[in-house]
Amino acid sequence: xxxxxxxxxxxxxxxxxxxxxxxxxxxxxxxxxxxxxxxxxxxxxxxxxxxxxxxxxxxxxxxxxxxxxxxxxxxxxxxxxxxxxxxxxxxxxxxxxxxxxxxxxxxxxxxxxxxxxxxxxxxxxxxxxxxxxxxxxxxxxxxxxxxxxxxxxxxxxxxxxxxxxxxxxxxxxxxxxxxxxxxxxxxxxxxxxxxxxxxxxxxxxxxxxxxxxxxxxxxxxxxxxxxxxxxxxxxxxxxxxxxxxxxxxxxxxxxxxxxxxxxxxxxxxxxxxxxxxxxxxxxxxxxxxxxxxxxxxxxxxxxxxxxxxxxxxxxxxxxxxxxxxxxxxxxxxx
Amino acid sequence: xxxxxxxxxxxxxxxxxxxxxxxxxxxxxxxxxxxxxxxxxxxxxxxxxxxxxxxxxxxxxxxxxxxxxxxxxxxxxxxxxxxxxxxxxxxxxxxxxxxxxxxxxxxxxxxxxxxxxxxxxxxxxxxxxxxxxxxxxxxxxxxxxxxxxxxxxxxxxxxxxxxxxxxxxxxxxxxxxxxxxxxxxxxxxxxxxxxxxxxxxxxxxxxxxxxxxxxxxxxxxxxxxxxxxxxxxxxxxxxxxxxxxxxxxxxxxxxxxxxxxxxxxxxxxxxxxxxxxxxxxxxxxxxxxxxxxxxxxxxxxxxxxxxxxxxxxxxxxxxxxxxxxxxxxxxxxx
DNA sequence: TTGTATGCGTTATCAC
DNA sequence: GTGATAACGCATACAA
Numbered sequence: 001x002x003x004x005x006x007x008x009x010x011x012x013x014x015x016x017x018x019x020x021x022x023x024x025x026x027x028x029x030x031x032x033x034x035x036x037x038x039x040x041x042x043x044x045x046x047x048x049x050x051x052x053x054x055x056x057x058x059x060x061x062x063x064x065x066x067x068x069x070x071x072x073x074x075x076x077x078x079x080x081x082x083x084x085x086x087x088x089x090x091x092x093x094x095x096x097x098x099x100x101x102x103x104x105x106x107x108x109x110x111x112x113x114x115x116x117x118x119x120x121x122x123x124x125x126x127x128x129x130x131x132x133x134x135x136x137x138x139x140x141x142x143x144x145x146x147x148x149x150x151x152x153x154x155x156x157x158x159x160x161x162x163x164x165x166x167x168x169x170x171x172x173x174x175x176x177x178x179x180x181x182x183x184x185x186x187x188x189x190x191x192x193x194x195x196x197x198x199x200x201x202x203x204x205x206x207x208x209x210x211x212x213x214x215x216x217x218x219x220x221x222x223x224x225x226x227x228x229x230x231x232x233x234x235x236x237x238x239x240x241x242x243x244x245x246x247x248x249x250x251x252x253x254x255x256x257x258x259x260x261x262x263x264x265x266x267x268x269x270x271x272x273x274x275x276x277x278x279x280x281x282x283x284x285x286x287x288x289x290x291x292x293x294x295x296x297x298x299x300x301x302x303x304x305x306x307x308x309x310x311x312x313x314x315x316x317x318x319x320x321x322x323x324x325x326x327x328x329x330x331x332x333x334x
Numbered sequence: 335x336x337x338x339x340x341x342x343x344x345x346x347x348x349x350x351x352x353x354x355x356x357x358x359x360x361x362x363x364x365x366x367x368x369x370x371x372x373x374x375x376x377x378x379x380x381x382x383x384x385x386x387x388x389x390x391x392x393x394x395x396x397x398x399x400x401x402x403x404x405x406x407x408x409x410x411x412x413x414x415x416x417x418x419x420x421x422x423x424x425x426x427x428x429x430x431x432x433x434x435x436x437x438x439x440x441x442x443x444x445x446x447x448x449x450x451x452x453x454x455x456x457x458x459x460x461x462x463x464x465x466x467x468x469x470x471x472x473x474x475x476x477x478x479x480x481x482x483x484x485x486x487x488x489x490x491x492x493x494x495x496x497x498x499x500x501x502x503x504x505x506x507x508x509x510x511x512x513x514x515x516x517x518x519x520x521x522x523x524x525x526x527x528x529x530x531x532x533x534x535x536x537x538x539x540x541x542x543x544x545x546x547x548x549x550x551x552x553x554x555x556x557x558x559x560x561x562x563x564x565x566x567x568x569x570x571x572x573x574x575x576x577x578x579x580x581x582x583x584x585x586x587x588x589x590x591x592x593x594x595x596x597x598x599x600x601x602x603x604x605x606x607x608x609x610x611x612x613x614x615x616x617x618x619x620x621x622x623x624x625x626x627x628x629x630x631x632x633x634x635x636x637x638x639x640x641x642x643x644x645x646x647x648x649x650x651x652x653x654x655x656x657x658x659x660x661x662x663x664x665x666x667x668x
Numbered sequence: 669t670t671g672t673a674t675g676c677g678t679t680a681t682c683a684c
Numbered sequence: 685g686t687g688a689t690a691a692c693g694c695a696t697a698c699a700a
Contacts, residue, residue, distance in 0.1 A: 049447040051677030113383040385693035
C-alpha cells in the first residue's frame with residue numbers, strides 16, 4: 001500500500017510537503033499542492049491512521065461499552081452515539097458487555113490498548129479494579145445511562161422519577177390500587193433508581209407498598225417472566241404489572257399470554273423503556289420513554305469536551321410517560 | 335503512559351526482553367520474566383496496540399459494515415460476528431451504512447485507513463468505485479448476508495428458496511390462493527432472491543402470479559405499510575400478505591391494525607426474517623427464520639481464512655419456515 | 669539468553 | 685515554501 005514516501009516521490013516533493021497538503025497544516029505552493037493531489041489520486045493513497053495515531057498520540061476514536069447489544073434500548077443508544085460521533089469526525093468502537101463485568105473489562109482493556117481518545121461506559125454493576133484504574137489514569141471517561149457511585153466521572157443519564165410518578169398517578173386515576181413492580185438489579189444505578197422512584201410514587205399517592213408486589217429481576221426477559229409468574233400466583237394478584245425495563249416487560253407479556261390472561265382486562269402491563277414494537281402490540285403498551293437520541297448525543301459531546309481537556313457537568317434528562325392502552329385506558333391520549 | 339522502555343528500565347532488562355515476555359516469542363530466563371512481570375504490574379503497563387500494529391502490519395481487528403443497525407436482523411448478526419471474533423482474539427469495528435451507499439463508503443474508507451485486517455460487508459445496492467478498488471487492492475473481504483454480482487468476493491449468506499416454497503405450500507394447504515408479496519429493493523441480492531423465490535414457488539404450486547399482488551418495498555417499515563395499504567385497497571385484496579423482511583412486516587402489521595382488520599381472520603401475515611417479538615404478538619407471526627448465528631460465525635471464520643491467505647468457498651446456509659398462527663393455522667406445529 | 673539497532677508511516681521541528 | 689530528519693512505541697534481525 002502506498003505511503004507518503006511513494007506520493008512524495010511521484011509528486012517530486014518531500015514527504016513533509018505531502019503531509020502538509022494532506023493536513024493542510026501550512027502554506028504550500030499551488031503547484032506542489034496540485035502535483036501531490038495528482039499523485040495521491042494516481043496511487044490510490046490512503047493515509048495510515050495507525051501511523052498517524054502513533055505520531056499524534058490521538059486516534060480520533062472513542063470507545064462505547066454498552067450493557068447488552070440485543071436490548072433495543074442500547075441499540076438505539078449506540079446508533080445515536082454513532083451519529084453524533086460521525087458529525088464530529090470521530091469513529092466509535094462498540095463493545096458489548098452482555099451485562100457481565102468480566103466482559104465489560106475485556107472491552108475496556110482492549111479499548112485502552114487501542115488507545116481510544118475517550119470512553120463512554122454504561123457500567124455493569126460493580127466498580128471493577130480496571131475501571132478504577134482507568135479513572136485514576138485520567139483517560140477521558142463519561143458514564144452513559146448508568147452511573148457508579150464514588151467515582152469522579154460525569155454521567156449522562158435520564159431521570160425517570162417524575163415519569164414514574166406520573167405513571168402511578170395515571171394508574172390510580174384509572175382506578176388501580178394494586179400495582180406491582182419487577183425491578184432491575186439493585187447493583188445498577190438504573191435498577192435502584194427505578195425501584196426507589198416507584199416506591200416513593202406509591203407513597204406519595206397514598207398507595208400501599210406491598211413487599212410481595214416487589215419482584216427482583218435482572219433486566220433480562222427471563223426474570224420478567226418469572227417475576228410475573230410469581231405475581232400472578234399471588235392470592236391477591238396485582239391489577240397492573242410494571243416492568244423495570246423493556247426486556248422484562250417482554251417476559252411478563254409472555255407469561256400473561258401463556259396463562260391465557262388478557263391485557264388489560266385481566267391484568268395491566270406497563271414498562272420502563274419504550275421500544276418501537278410496543279406500539280404494534282395489541283393493546284399497545286403504556287411505557288416510560290427515555291430521550292435516547294439526546295442521551296447519546298449529549299454523551300458524545302460531553303466526552304469530546306473531556307478529551308479536549310475541558311471539565312463537564314453531569315447531564316440529567318427527563319424520561320416521560322407515554323400513555324397507551326395496556327392499563328385499561330379508554331383513550332390513547334396522555 | 336508507561337511504555338516498554340519504562341518497563342525495561344524498572345526490570346533492569348532491555349526492551350527486547352520485555353517484548354519477548356510480553357509476546358512470549360522466545361525463550362527468556364525465569365528470573366528476567368519474573369522481573370518484567372513485576373514491572374508491568376507495578377507500572378500498570380498496557381501495550382500500545384497502535385505501535386504494535388504499525389510494526390507488525392496487522393491490527394487484529396476486522397471491520398463489519400451492516401445495512402441498518404436499527405434492524406434487529408443486523409443487530410443479531412453483529413452480535414454473532416462479535417462473539418466469534420472474540421473467541422479468535424479479534425476486535426470488530428462496526429459501521430452502520432443505514433442502507434446508504436455513501437455512508438457505506440464512509441465506513442469502508444475509515445476502516446481502510448484504520449488498516450483493519452479484513453472486512454465483512456453487507457453491501458448496499460450498487461458496486462461503488464471504492465468497493466471495487468478495495469477488492470482490487472486485495473484487502474481480505476467477505477460479503478455477508480448480501481452479495482454483489484460480478485465481484486470475486488466470497489459470500490456467506492442464507493438461501494430462502496426452499497423456505498419460501500414451504501411457506502407457499504403451507505398457505506395453499508390452509509386454503510389460501512391469493513397471496514401477495516411486499517418485496518425488498520431489486521438492487522439488493524436479498525431483495526431479488528426473495529422475490530424470485532416467491533414467484534417460482536407460486537408457479538410451482540399452481541398459483542396465479544398476479545402483478546397487482548407484487549408490491550415493491552425497500553426493506554423499511556414505511557414501505558411495508560404503504561404496500562399493505564395498496565394491497566388492501568384492491569378490489570380483490572389478498573388473503574395473505576407476505577412481507578420481504580421484518581421491518582416491512584411491522585409496517586404491514588400497522589396498516590392492518592389501523593384499518594381495524596384482524597389477523598388472520600381478515601388477512602393473514604407472514605414475514606421473511608424472524609425477530610424475537612414475533613412470537614409475542616397476538617397472533618404470533620408465521621415467519622422464515624435465517625440461521626443468523628451461523629451466518630455471523632461462518633463469516634468471521636471465512637474472513638479469518640482470507641486474512642491468513644487461504645482461499646475460501648462461498649457459504650450458503652438454509653433459512654427455514656417457522657409456522658405460527660398469523661395465517662389461519664389452527665395448530666402451532668410446523 | 670540477552671542487548672543493540674533499525675524501521676514501520678506519519679507529523680513536526682528546524683534549518684534553509 | 686520547502687526539505688531533511690527525529691521521534692512516536694513496538695517487534696525483530698543480528699550480534700554477542
